[in-house]
Amino acid sequence: MIIVFDPAQRAHAPARELHNGSFVPHADTVARADNMLAALGDWTLAVDHGIGPIARVHGADYLAFLQTAFEDWQGAGRPGDAVPYVFPVVGRRPLNLDRIDARLGRFAIDCGTPIAAGTWQAVYAGAQVALTALDHVGQGAAFALCRPPGHHAGADYCGGYCYLNNAAIAAQAAVDAGKRVAILDIDYHHGNGTQDIFWERANPLFVSIHADPRTDYPFYWGHADETGAGEGAGATLNLPLPHGTGLAAYRPALVQALDRIRAFAPDLLVVSFGADTFVDDPISHFALRTADYPVIAADIAALGVPVLIVMEGGYAVDALGENVAAFLSGFD
Numbered sequence: 049m050i051i052v053f054d055p056a057q058r059a060h061a062p063a064r065e066l067h068n069g070s071f072v073p074h075a076d077t078v079a080r081a082d083n084m085l086a087a088l089g090d091w092t093l094a095v096d097h098g099i100g101p102i103a104r105v106h107g108a109d110y111l112a113f114l115q116t117a118f119e120d121w122q123g124a125g126r127p128g129d130a131v132p133y134v135f136p137v138v139g140r141r142p143l144n145l146d147r148i149d150a151r152l153g154r155f156a157i158d159c160g161t162p163i164a165a166g167t168w169q170a171v172y173a174g175a176q177v178a179l180t181a182l183d184h185v186g187q188g189a190a191f192a193l194c195r196p197p198g199h200h201a202g203a204d205y206c207g208g209y210c211y212l213n214n215a216a217i218a219a220q221a222a223v224d225a226g227k228r229v230a231i232l233d234i235d236y237h238h239g240n241g242t243q244d245i246f247w248e249r250a251n252p253l254f255v256s257i258h259a260d261p262r263t264d265y266p267f268y269w270g271h272a273d274e275t276g277a278g279e280g281a282g283a284t285l286n287l288p289l290p291h292g293t294g295l296a297a298y299r300p301a302l303v304q305a306l307d308r309i310r311a312f313a314p315d316l317l318v319v320s321f322g323a324d325t326f327v328d329d330p331i332s333h334f335a336l337r338t339a340d341y342p343v344i345a346a347d348i349a350a351l352g353v354p355v356l357i358v359m360e361g362g363y364a365v366d367a368l369g370e371n372v373a374a375f376l377s378g379f380d
């Protein structure tokens with residue numbers, strides 16, 4: 049399998065996140081990428097496709113914000129990473145303010161997604177990793193080793209450690225090339241950004257299996273009654289599962305997801321893959337084992353559809369490479 053990476057993604061190294069009321073070391077470490085690379089072996093360097101395919105998904109105001117937010121934060125005399133702390137919610141007017149503190153809140157959904165010195169450079173490279181891996185999808189699958197993840201980022205917001213939605217950018221590029229695209233999101237967390245981006249679209253189809261948002265981040269998205277709107281009515285399928293879910297309970301949801309995807313008859317399947325469904329994940333509560341990942345992958349591969357796998361979460365760092373390698377092995 050072709051594995052695509054760009055070391056420029058290492059430039060994103062946020063220090064801390066607000067987690068359950070305390071600032072703690074950020075869970076999305078550079079070591080996550082290192083652990084995957086060590087387990088996977090040879091990789092191909094991403095090719096620059098420019099800003100065009102990114103701008104097909106993300107708004108111009110948001111992209112401009114991301115590129116200067118850290119400089120603006122430093123310009124306001126602030127130490128450390130840029131972190132939002134006030135949000136234009138609960139009926140506030142959508143004012144277009146200049147102050148960096150106000151702009152951070154306008155373009156973010158949480159306090160766990162700091163913007164640090166190398167964030168833009170890294171996330172731009174991550175989007176190029178996904179686009180390059182898309183170019184390599186043929187009869188077999190290709191893997192985009194993206195870090196930070198992307199599926200919580202919407203058209204005009206960052207959140208959940210995500211800044212640019214790598215899976216959505218690749219899916220949109222494939223749609224623009226005339227393809228029917230299905231997205232299967234099997235990260236532990238609901239892919240709210242991807243859902244929002246394609247909410248009113250019949251193509252791509254968006255299907256997600258994730259922790260019930262009544263108990264887990266991102267709380268306000270991913271409930272079973274969210275099915276899309278307008279031309280996208282019925283083109284979103286959410287399958288929330290409870291804490292403690294192991295393979296026996298996971299697989300029926302997977303079968304349901306794959307049945308829907310098969311009925312859609314896609315030319316391409318984009319898999320947003322998170323290994324945070326692993327039993328030992330420090331921030332998650334499913335119970336999948338390393339040996340379960342090839343089983344899940346083989347179920348997906350049995351669709352017989354070309355697959356682009358885009359890396360999302362997974363925070364049991366020492367086991368991450370092994371879990372990703374196990375998942376990718378199921379596509380051989």
Ligand code: OKP
Nearest residue numbers: 065066067160208237265361
């Ligand atoms: C990213 B991905 C505030 C945020 C709480 C966010 C989890 C983001 C997971 N600290 N947790 O889906 O793996």
Ligand code: ZN
Nearest residue numbers: 235236237361
């Ligand atoms: Zn996740």
